[in-house]
Amino acid sequence: MNVMDSHFFEGAFVEAGLSAAVGAQDADLIILNTCSVREHAENKVLSRLGVLTRLKEVNTSLKIVVAGCMAQRMGGEITRKFPAVDLVLGTGRIADIVALTTAKGGAGCMVCTDGMGDAGPERYPYARAGAAHAYVCAMRGCDNFCAYCIVPKVRGRQVSRPAAKIIAEIEALCADGVKVVTLLGQNISAWGRDLGEGRGLAFLLEAVHEVAGLEWIKFLTCHPRDTDTAVFEAMRDLPKVASGIHLPAQAGSDFVLRAMKRGYTRREYLSKVAQLRDFVPQASIVGDFIVGFPGEREADFNDTLSLLEETGFRGSFVFKYSPRPGTAAAHLADDVPMDVKARRNNDLLALQRDVSLAQNRSFIGRRVRVFVEGPSRKNPDELTGRTLGDEVVIFAGSRREAGSFAQVDIFDASAAVLFGREVP
Numbered sequence: 001m002n003v004m005d006s007h008f009f010e011g012a013f014v015e016a017g018l019s020a021a022v023g024a025q026d027a028d029l030i031i032l033n034t035c036s037v038r039e040h041a042e043n044k045v046l047s048r049l050g051v052l053t054r055l056k057e058v059n060t061s062l063k064i065v066v067a068g069c070m071a072q073r074m075g076g077e078i079t080r081k082f083p084a085v086d087l088v089l090g091t092g093r094i095a096d097i098v099a100l101t102t103a104k105g106g107a108g109c110m111v112c113t114d115g116m117g118d119a120g121p122e123r124y125p126y127a128r129a130g131a132a133h134a135y136v137c138a139m140r141g142c143d144n145f146c147a148y149c150i151v152p153k154v155r156g157r158q159v160s161r162p163a164a165k166i167i168a169e170i171e172a173l174c175a176d177g178v179k180v181v182t183l184l185g186q187n188i189s190a191w192g193r194d195l196g197e198g199r200g201l202a203f204l205l206e207a208v209h210e211v212a213g214l215e216w217i218k219f220l221t222c223h224p225r226d227t228d229t230a231v232f233e234a235m236r237d238l239p240k241v242a243s244g245i246h247l248p249a250q251a252g253s254d255f256v257l258r259a260m261k262r263g264y265t266r267r268e269y270l271s272k273v274a275q276l277r278d279f280v281p282q283a284s285i286v287g288d289f290i291v292g293f294p295g296e297r298e299a300d301f302n303d304t305l306s307l308l309e310e311t312g313f314r315g316s317f318v319f320k321y322s323p324r325p326g327t328a329a330a331h332l333a334d335d336v337p338m339d340v341k342a343r344r345n346n347d348l349l350a351l352q353r354d355v356s357l358a359q360n361r362s363f364i365g366r367r368v369r370v371f372v373e374g375p376s377r378k379n380p381d382e383l384t385g386r387t388l389g390d391e392v393v394i395f396a397g398s399r400r401e402a403g404s405f406a407q408v409d410i411f412d413a414s415a416a417v418l419f420g421r422e423v424p
């Protein structure tokens with residue numbers, strides 16, 4: 001979501017006649033687009049603000065903006081701690097960025113965190129520089145109240161964008177060369193509920209599927225309870241729709257799931273996965289897990305290990321629990337010691353590596369269609385791309401192929417990537 005909002009900022013400024021700076025030294029305006037989901041992310045921003053404060057002593061006309069969830073959460077506390085900050089832009093006001101930063105007379109420290117909800121901009125002028133992939137906002141905010149999560153507090157209630165607006169935007173993107181879109185929403189599996197038209201994510205996927213020129217549709221993120229079989233059917237029946245899903249489990253024990261207020265049991269999660277595999281046997285499932293949630297015992301953690309294995313996640317993002325102010329869990333004692341959190345984090349990642357390796361090796365000998373993203377980071381003579389199920393593929397090729405599709409024969413795999421040869 002933040003990457004998409006950053007694209008929006010860049011696009012809005014380019015449209016207003018500004019251009020991208022080469023680096024911080026060269027910039028007239030610096031925006032830190034922030035995340036509040038864990039304390040660690042916030043700490044990184046605070047230390048960056050220290051560095052930028054010194055930069056501003058040299059370049060006194062520099063403007064510094066703090067945008068996003070941390071801006072919304074901390075508001076004036078940011079400008080009190082860092083007087084060098086010119087604008088604190090909350091999540092409900094991102095559409096106003098250009099007007100607020102180019103206002104004549106420089107209004108000094110401004111704190112704008114009064115947006116009603118997080119409807120987002122009406123229009124998304126992306127600065128995509130010819131990119132063939134774009135993030136598209138399907139909804140903002142979240143109506144769930146997972147006990148650990150600050151998102152509903154800083155991003156507000158769920159606001160879905162009407163299908164017609166999403167389609168119009170994707171049509172325009174495709175006319176401009178985009179071939180792959182990722183539809184975004186904190187809980188995209190609940191898309192449409194607030195629109196009251198009785199239509200959900202499966203309807204949206206069907207409608208987007210009709211857009212001419214569009215090749216692939218990915219979507220993020222799904223809450224297991226809100227993801228219905230109609231979505232799995234869409235994944236099976238609509239060839240442009242992703243064969244992979246991000247379906248965070250967060251934990252594997254019923255005790256922790258209940259404390260987290262996730263709204264499903266371990267059994268319900270596993271039966272959702274079984275349903276998905278009924279519809280799409282090859283579906284690749286990616287998860288999120290939090291280790292060290294208050295009260296998590298060793299037995300609970302073992303349930304998380306076994307859930308990971310039983311589900312056969314292709315990959316997982318694992319996080320150490322971080323208490324967030326204003327959430328339900330903030331009132332619980334953060335009673336799992338840091339070294340235990342760290343060990344559980346490592347154990348879960350180690351198991352995930354084994355599971356990922358087994359999954360990835362099952363691709364060896366198969367031919368996959370790959371959307372080429374660009375040169376690989378490790379070796380500029382190699383390309384990196386992704387399959388429709390979001391597996392990362394590395395193969396030799398020319399950087400001119402970026403933004404196009406390739407057929408690739410997979411001959412090897414690691415836990416993280418597939419290695420292949422492009423079919424001429």
Ligand code: 5AD
Binds near residue numbers: 149150290
């Ligand atoms: N502590 C640790 N991880 C968290 N996440 C959300 N809130 C917290 C928290 N307070 C994780 C969840 C979520 C992902 C985006 O971040 O796993 O799915």
Ligand code: SF4
Binds near residue numbers: 143149150151152
């Ligand atoms: Fe946070 Fe996701 Fe739960 Fe919403 S569904 S409260 S965004 S973890």
